[in-house]
Amino acid sequence: MANPILVLAEQLRGGLADITFEMLGAGRALAGAAGAPLYAVLLGREAAPLAPKLGRADKVFVADHPQLDLAPAGAIAAALKSVMDQVGAGLVLVGCTNVSSGIGSLLAAKTGLPLVNFCRGAKAEGGALVFTSQLFGGKILSDVKLADGRGIACIYPGAFPADAGKSEATPPVEKVDVPVEPPAVVFKKYLEPEAGDVDITKQSILVGVGRGIQTRDNVQLAEDLALALGGAVCASRPVIDQGWLPLSRQVGKSGMSVRPRVYLALGISGAPEHWEGMQNSRCIIAVNTDPKAPIFDGSHYGAVCDVLELLPVLTDKIKARKG
Ligand SMILES: Cc1cc2nc3c(=O)[nH]c(=O)nc-3n(C[C@H](O)[C@H](O)[C@H](O)COP(=O)(O)OP(=O)(O)OC[C@H]3O[C@@H](n4cnc5c(N)ncnc54)[C@H](O)[C@@H]3O)c2cc1C
Structure with missing residues (x-):
């Protein structure tokens, strides 16, 4: 069996972001083609109650630690690297969003794996995985092949249907311990966008x-x-x-x-x-x-x-x- 694929579940203020389900849908398709298990990772104090919503994954790993709530990208990348090592993951999908910004590149640096940013498409090709990366604001679409299927892919919001990542199934949940470094940057307060206008x-x-x-x-x-x-x-x-x-x-x-x-x-x-x-x-x-x-x-x-x-x-x- 191929190495597991990990999806970093993106959450904000107690809810899961759509990008999580988009990545689970895309990850499920890749995992099916590669014959790999698909795992989701939830980090933070409020994370555990969200696990049952991740039924598209074969298993959910939860690192329930208060310092991982809205933690800086470096702390999340360190925690993810630890989960990768513990489960032997080969590919990690991270949201290419404001909330997850920087995590993918830091994880790539920590693991020495290739990073494909701004992914709009993904497919399995033999033993390889091919990601379509959007460059220069959409002027160039570049196919990047991860020859051994190992790497970090940052998934562009809206690139995959979120419905494909939703399921009524209840996934098995496993708690994991991860190292949490004292943060150099701390989250101070959440600022609400202008209220009262149309979304x-x-x-x-x-x-x-x-x-x-x-x-x-x-x-x-x-x-x-x-x-x-x-x-x-x-x-x-x-x-x-x-x-x-x-x-x-x-x-x-x-x-x-x-x-x-x-x-x-x-x-x-x-x-x-x-x-x-x-x-x-x-x-x-x-x-x-x-x-x-x-x-x-x-x-x-x-x-x-x-x-x-x-x-x-x-x-x-x-x-x-x-x-
Ligand atoms: C880092 C960066 C980030 C940016 N982010 C954004 C962003 O988030 N969103 C964004 O929109 N832009 C963004 N821009 C700006 C972007 O590059 C364009 O300048 C902008 O989108 C142009 O807006 P526009 O089409 O309204 O104006 P223009 O490019 O000036 O086009 C106006 C159009 O209206 C047509 N027109 C004129 N009069 C009429 C008329 N009476 N009836 C019908 N058609 C008419 C003209 O033929 C023309 O095609 C960003 C730029 C940078 C560098």
Whole structure:
């Protein structure tokens, strides 16, 4: 049997993040193809009660230690290395998220194993594993082969379906002791994001506006359309930078990653930093005056026209159709 595959379960404030289930789904497929067991690792004082939710794993290892709650990346990497050594793991999947940032690279340095960052795809090929890594904001997709199937892979959120990592089964749970170094950096307090605004990651219809909307007042045209459609307005960075919408509405590299059913890109050029945040939308409809705008390259539907002319007409038509 091949070496076990480990998934670091990502948690925040008593809940498991979606990326955990995405990694379990991807890990399950790899483990099946490689004939390897799939294990999950939970670290921290509040971790143990979460173990029953990780039924997609063959076993869950829990290191229940208060100093592993929101611990710095170095402490988590040291704990993970210890679990790897104890179970003989060959591959570790870690979230490529703000919460897990830095863990993968430090673990690679501690183990001497290769690191593949920003993974959007994974498959088994003979005895090897091939990960597709997204580079330069999505301009390059590079296939990286781990010839002996050993390494650290940081998985990009949204790359794999979370449902594939969920199961009603109750996994066996085993407690493990890991070394916990005195932390050089300590977690002081959790700051809540701005409250009261729409969570754009939960919307099924998003009306995205870019610089092509031209003025703060015109954003209302997009708000009217979003209201008629039952969705919400989000934006590219220049619109946020101007202060026309709050930061919580920004889509892209330095904003949110969204996956709505429909994403309308209105007056958005399709820069890689924006594309990165909305490329996983199920249906992308772009509207732009420039027929050569890059947004059209990846969109499912497109219209070359002025959004300021289109918006009032479209909103009226949708309202009329909905009665
Ligand atoms: C490190 C880094 C991080 C970044 N993070 C993000 C991020 O998170 N999100 C993000 O969005 N960007 C981000 N950016 C910025 C990104 O590079 C682009 O500058 C930005 O996405 C462009 O926004 P835009 O498409 O609205 O504007 P532009 O690129 O200026 O495009 C405007 C588009 O509107 C069209 N247009 C103009 N008038 C009309 C009209 N009347 N009707 C229809 N179309 C019209 C134009 O043809 C053009 O295609 C980041 C950049 C860096 C360097």
